[in-house]
Amino acid sequence: MSHKPRYAVFGNPVVHSKSPQIHQEFAKQEKADIDYDRIYADIGAFAEAAAAFFAAGGQGANVTVPFKLDAYDFVDEHSERALAAGAVNTIIPLGNGRFRGDNSDGVGMVNDIIQAQGVEVAGKNVLLIGAGGAVRGVVPVLQEKQPASIVITNRTHGKAQEVAERFGIEAVEMDKLPAAHFDIVINGTSGGLSGELPAVAPEVFARCALAYDMVYGREAEPFLQFARQSGAAKTADGLGMLVGQAAFSYSLWRGFEPDIKPVIDYMKNV
The missing domain is CATH 3.40.50.720 (NAD(P)-binding Rossmann-like Domain)
Known part of the structure; x- marks a missing residue:
């Protein structure tokens, strides 16, 4: 059994997700050792899959399509961003089986458009x-x-x-x-x-x-x-948004703010 802190991204499909590599790069910056997995959930079975992950010791989760609205319903409390969006892409366990939902998509994208683009x-x-x-x-x-x-x-x-x-x-x-x-x-x-x-x-x-x-x-x-x-x-894909929203999630879970620029450059070559 691994005693490393465990995180995951839930999606359907999820096999293409680059979140594991990105979060491992953040962990290197923090000099931390973490596990970060991709978890495929069936449509309609998100709540079950998420509950099982956290029951087994999961310490934080990202949520990608098509489960952001399911994740909104799954959590017990919402950040202002998540409330405004009606969608959750980051789940933070609060203990006692309670969860907080946040939404880092907008922060990730807007920072990428203004700073990187x-x-x-x-x-x-x-x-x-x-x-x-x-x-x-x-x-x-x-x-x-x-x-x-x-x-x-x-x-x-x-x-x-x-x-x-x-x-x-x-x-x-x-x-x-x-x-x-x-x-x-x-x-x-x-x-x-x-x-x-x-x-x-x-x-x-x-x-x-x-x-x-x-x-x-x-x-x-x-x-x-x-x-x-x-x-x-000019055109840009969502890699900078992905790295930016991931960094925001990482900081919510671990209180460490990663530097996204080197990770964007790294991910372009993976």
Whole structure:
């Protein structure tokens, strides 16, 4: 039996997750010895899987698609970020079988856009594609940076309207998006995982300073390629967001704040 502190990421699929490598890099910075696993849970069985992990001594968990809303329901208390998002991607055990949920997605993404990509959010027109837990998680943090506008669009317009009402932003149908209006276009759909592109017109990217995909690596490429061909000045996948949100989770669990820059560089070459 290992007595190292145990952490894990829950997902479905989860085999592609780079979270274990990232957290091991943070542990090296801290000079700590940890275990960090990928845990596949069946749809509808997240609560059971998470309860079993913590009962066996787990000390913290990350949650990826499609379980961020399940994780929200699983925990006993929520950070302001998690409440605003209605989604949880970080679970912190409080003892006595109680858990706190937080959401580090927005912090991870916005820091990456501003610091690593060098693109200001303040005063810009931002388009969010998708209406799931990942998108909900980033809206409140984007709003703090005071963009000129945030528009949300989604394949199912009703879902976009729900998120828009929740945050006081605007929902526009995919085929009605204005051309040459958005400075930052963020893809928060998981379509890339199956090679699907969101059904937005190329003209939407005509004056786009940054097209950003929340997923990373190969899965992000179809969307980023489409954005580049359609006129986006710069594109970025979600690797910096992933490392940034992971660092925030790590600090919540262990009280140690990792330096994300060297880890982003390291992960590009893994």
